[in-house]
Each structure stands twice: as structure tokens, then as C-alpha cells.
Amino acid sequence: MSIRERLSGNEAAATAMRQINPDVVAAFPITPSTEIPQYFSTFVSNGTVDTEFVAVESEHSAMSACIGAEAAGARAMTATSANGLSLMWEMIYIASSMRLPIVMSLVNRAVSGPLNIHNDHSDAMGVRDAGWIMLFSENNQEAYDNLIMAHRIAENKDVLLPLMVCQDGFITSHSIENIELIEDEKVKEFVGKYKPEHYLLNDKEKIAMGPLDVQTYLFEHKYQQANAMRNAKKVIAEVSEEFEKMTGRKYSFFEEYKMEDAEIVIVCMNSTAGTTKYVVDSLREKGVKAGLLKVRMFRPFPAEEIAKALSKAKAVAVLDKSDSVNGVGGALYTDVTSAMYVNGVNVPMVNYIYGIGGRDTTSYDIEGVYNDLMEIVKSGKVDNPYRYFGVRREK
Amino acid sequence: MEKITPNTPAEKMTIAGNIYEAGNSLNFKTGDWRSVKPIYISEKCKQCGLCFPVCPDDAIPVNKEQKREDFNYDYCKGCGVCAKVCPFGAIEMK
Ligand code: SF4
Ligand code: SF4
Numbered sequence: 001m002s003i004r005e006r007l008s009g010n011e012a013a014a015t016a017m018r019q020i021n022p023d024v025v026a027a028f029p030i031t032p033s034t035e036i037p038q039y040f041s042t043f044v045s046n047g048t049v050d051t052e053f054v055a056v057e058s059e060h061s062a063m064s065a066c067i068g069a070e071a072a073g074a075r076a077m078t079a080t081s082a083n084g085l086s087l088m089w090e091m092i093y094i095a096s097s098m099r100l101p102i103v104m105s106l107v108n109r110a111v112s113g114p115l116n117i118h119n120d121h122s123d124a125m126g127v128r129d130a131g132w133i134m135l136f137s138e139n140n141q142e143a144y145d146n147l148i149m150a151h152r153i154a155e156n157k158d159v160l161l162p163l164m165v166c167q168d169g170f171i172t173s174h175s176i177e178n179i180e181l182i183e184d185e186k187v188k189e190f191v192g193k194y195k196p197e198h199y200l201l202n203d204k205e206k207i208a209m210g211p212l213d214v215q216t217y218l219f220e221h222k223y224q225q226a227n228a229m230r231n232a233k234k235v236i237a238e239v240s241e242e243f244e245k246m247t248g249r250k251y252s253f254f255e256e257y258k259m260e261d262a263e264i265v266i267v268c269m270n271s272t273a274g275t276t277k278y279v280v281d282s283l284r285e286k287g288v289k290a291g292l293l294k295v296r297m298f299r300p301f302p303a304e305e306i307a308k309a310l311s312k313a314k315a316v317a318v319l320d321k322s323d324s325v326n327g328v329g330g331a332l333y334t335d336v337t338s339a340m341y342v343n344g345v346n347v348p349m350v351n352y353i354y355g356i357g358g359r360d361t362t363s364y365d366i367e368g369v370y371n372d373l374m375e376i377v378k379s380g381k382v383d384n385p386y387r388y389f390g391v392r393r394e395k
Numbered sequence: 396m397e398k399i400t401p402n403t404p405a406e407k408m409t410i411a412g413n414i415y416e417a418g419n420s421l422n423f424k425t426g427d428w429r430s431v432k433p434i435y436i437s438e439k440c441k442q443c444g445l446c447f448p449v450c451p452d453d454a455i456p457v458n459k460e461q462k463r464e465d466f467n468y469d470y471c472k473g474c475g476v477c478a479k480v481c482p483f484g485a486i487e488m489k
Binding site: 097098099160198205206207208209210211212213216217220221223224227 | 399403405408410411412413414415419
């Protein structure tokens with residue numbers, strides 16, 4: 001029987017890490033993810049885990065220590081947010097290019113400046129092309145579940161890529177919700193032992209890792225990495241299916257909420273999906289055919305599947321909690337629109353940048369988006385696809 | 396380990412460029428980075444032993460009698476440190 005609990009998102013992540021019992025955790029505190037290593041270090045002190053906890057002096061060192069540990073043949077985890085991730089930047093690429101399946105909890109927060117410690121997705125969007133698998137979580141349950149699935153995906157021999165599980169800073173990381181935990185024993189069995197094929201501490205195999213890669217070779221190694229990311233899709237589907245068998249909780253590349261006959265659709269990630277579901281329900285009561293597509297798997301990006309899921313919609317709004325500052329639109333929007341184009345789906349689409357720096361996102365905001373979509377359906381025109389809600393502007 | 400050459404396709408290359416061999420840096424001949432070359436003038440050499448410890452590349456071989464031999468141009472990068480250190484003008488940069 002699963003265990004009913006009530007935990008904050010950070011507690012949920014730390015609990016998943018306790019149950020996974022990794023060999024090494026190296027982390028440096030940064031709001032709003034600080035509690036994850038904090039709770040975890042309590043588990044270490046109490047002897048509830050066998051983990052070597054490395055209290056490093058910076059995030060660059062946190063990722064470096066994870067890389068060293070993982071290369072040596074250990075299972076390593078970390079947690080960070082915003083500028084912590086920025087400081088890891090160099091090592092983020094080293095981790096993925098060395099094909100080390102490190103697992104990270106990324107508690108999403110605005111990357112400074114101006115200095116702000118609240119939620120948006122600018123940290124995650126900054127590393128979207130860094131070769132990490134990226135899973136997003138609407139609530140505490142999903143943050144926990146995604147972490148339990150993480151190693152099985154990352155360590156698969158057809159994948160061998162690092163993976164980050166994202167959740168919204170404060171909104172879910174610091175909110176206590178009901179959660180269903182899996183028994184320790186079951187998690188242990190599901191996650192399994194880490195058996196790397198090649199690692200530094202293997203005395204049966206001589207090995208040099210991370211050597212100089214000149215013009216004749218680097219391209220091929222990047223191609224291998226890209227292939228691994230393509231392979232990850234299938235592995236994520238398989239592991240999620242196995243997870244569903246154990247828990248009854250179903251995870252796909254994205255969640256389709258009331259999409260069967262939906263005419264106006266919002267695409268978003270993380271906690272905003274919860275607010276959107278509430279609005280979809282109230283609109284449905286009024287007979288409005290509203291739907292939601294919540295992206296869970298952002299890297300690899302399920303382009304074909306998303307295009308198919310949106311093909312019957314009459315208007316779509318993609319919500320980005322990070323402005324790409326590129327004059328075109330947010331990252332999720334440009335990914336979804338290009339997915340539509342290459343798959344030959346033509347639906348009027350708009351982008352909304354919202355929730356920047358922890359700006360509250362209310363059901364009224366979301367309702368406003370659906371109203372705009374109804375307008376678009378009526379007029380058949382999209383005036384300006386690069387929009388904002390929640391920002392103060394002169395009328 | 397199978398030899399990887401500039402013709403090896405990506406599918407046949409090791410993951411992340413791992414090399415399953417020890418001491419493999421010897422295979423990487425860095426001497427062609429050199430633009431100037433140290434010349435050993437053995438007649439002037441007093442075997443004082445000052446040059447080989449300062450070579451950043453271990454490119455001055457020392458034999459069993461603790462005597463230096465001619466340069467190993469496979470790895471010498473021509474930095475000139477040895478020539479600067481030699482008190483007897485036994486190394487000339489060309
Ligand atoms: S020139 Fe530099 S690299 Fe070459 S032998 Fe002298 S010290 Fe060594
Ligand atoms: S420093 Fe000059 S004299 Fe001394 S061993 Fe080297 S080459 Fe010979």
C-alpha cells in the first residue's frame with residue numbers, strides 16, 4: 001500500500017532522494033531549492049541513507065563533484081535554482097558530453113538580474129540546449145514521481161544523459177500538498193543498482209575520460225549525444241509505463257486535459273497547469289470547449305506528438321514563464337510552432353510571456369487568455385502573436 | 396580497443412571519446428605545434444642537469460647514467476625554456 005503524506009515540493013524531492021539513496025550528493029544552498037540538500041543532509045546525519053554528502057563551496061563545484069563521482073562509477077545527485085545553475089553552466093555541458101547520468105532537482109527561479117528569488121523558468125530555459133533531459137512537474141506528486149523515474153531513464157545504456165526534474169520555486173517547492181509516496185522497498189527495487197559499463201574505478205578496464213577532442217572527432221561525439229537524446233523518448237515512455245504499473249499514476253510526454261473535443265487550447269508547463277485545469281473546468285461548465293496540453297517532457301521535445309494533439313484545435317496559446325528576449329517569443333512557443341510547421345499543422349497560435357519573477361498567475365489571467373483565443377477563432381486573425389499578461393503597461 | 400581513425404563513423408566511436416587504454420597521451424604527438432626548435436650542441440654541454448627538469452613536456456630524454464641525450468622532437472613544443480636555463484650555451488633556438 002502506498003503511503004499518504006503531506007509534503008512540500010522540496011520535501012517531496014528530498015524524500016525521493018532518500019529512497020533512491022544515491023552514492024553521492026554534492027550541493028550548494030540557493031533559494032528556493034536550499035531545503036532539498038538541507039533535508040537530505042539530515043538523512044545523512046541520521047544514517048537513513050548511505051550517501052557521501054559533499055558540502056561544496058559553490059555550484060560550479062557541486063556539478064564538478066557530481067561529474068567526478070559519476071565518472072568514478074557512483075550514482076550522483078544534486079539540486080539547485082537560478083543563479084546556482086548559471087554558475088554550473090560550464091559543467092552542465094561537461095556532464096552531458098561525458099554522458100554521465102547525473103540527476104538534478106531544478107527548483108525553477110528567475111535568473112538575476114535585477115535580483116529576484118521568485119519563480120519563473122528562465123533558469124531552465126537557459127540550459128535547454130545543453131543536452132540534459134528535462135522533465136517538468138505540475139505539483140509535488142509529479143516532482144516526486146519524476147525523480148523516482150529519473151535514474152532509470154538517464155542510466156539506460158541507449159541514453160546515458162543527465163536529467164533534470166523541474167518544479168516551480170515557492171509555488172510548489174514551499175507549498176504543502178497531499179502526496180502518495182511509494183514504499184522504500186519498492187522504490188529501491190524500481191530504481192535498481194547502478195551498474196555503469198565504463199567507469200574510472202574499474203580496475204579491470206583502463207580508461208581515460210574526457211580527453212581532448214579535436215576537429216576530426218568532436219562532431220561525431222555530438223552526433224552520438226543527439227542520438228542518445230532521440231533514444232530517450234522511447235525509454236521515457238517505457239519507464240513511465242512501468243511506473244504506472246507500480247503506482248497507477250500515468251505519465252506521458254505531455255498531459256492532455258479535456259483535449260478530445262477542445263477548440264481553444266493552452267499549452268504550458270509546471271504549476272500553471274493546475275490553475276489552467278481549474279479554468280478549463282469552469283469554462284466547460286459554460287459549454288466552452290477549452291483544453292490544456294501540459295508539457296512534461298521538454299527535452300527531448302515531443303514535436304510530432306504535440307503537433308498531432310493540437311491539430312484539431314481552432315486556436316492555441318502557448319504560455320512561456322521566461323522571455324527569450326529575441327523579438328519572436330518564448331522558448332516553448334518557438335518549439336511548439338516549429339513542431340506544427342514541420343508536421344504540416346496550421347492552427348492560429350499566440351504566445352504569452354507571463355509570471356516573470358514570481359508575478360502571480362491567477363485564474364482570471366488564464367480566463368483572459370481563453371477569451372483572447374475565442375476572439376481569434378471568431379475573427380480568424382492573429383494580430384500580434386508575441387503577447388504578455390500580468391505586466392503593467394500604459395493603456 | 397579498436398583503433399579509431401578520422402574515418403571511423405560515429406556509431407563505431409567510443410562513447411564521449413573515452414579511451415580504453417592507459418598512458419595514451421604518448422600517442423598524441425604534439426611536436427608539430429612548434430615554430431622554433433632547440434638545437435643541442437653536445438660539445439658545449441657539461442651535463443650540469445639544469446635543462447631537463449624545466450622542460451614542461453619531458454622532451455629532453457635522460458639515460459641510465461643520468462646524462463641528457465638529444466631532444467625528442469615528437470613532443471618538444473619549442474618553448475625555449477631549456478635554452479634560457481642552459482648556462483653554457485649548449486642549446487640554441489633556431
Ligand atoms: S624547447 Fe621547451 S619543450 Fe622543447 S625541449 Fe626545450 S624546454 Fe622542452
Ligand atoms: S643545461 Fe646546458 S649544459 Fe646543462 S645539461 Fe642542459 S644542455 Fe647540457
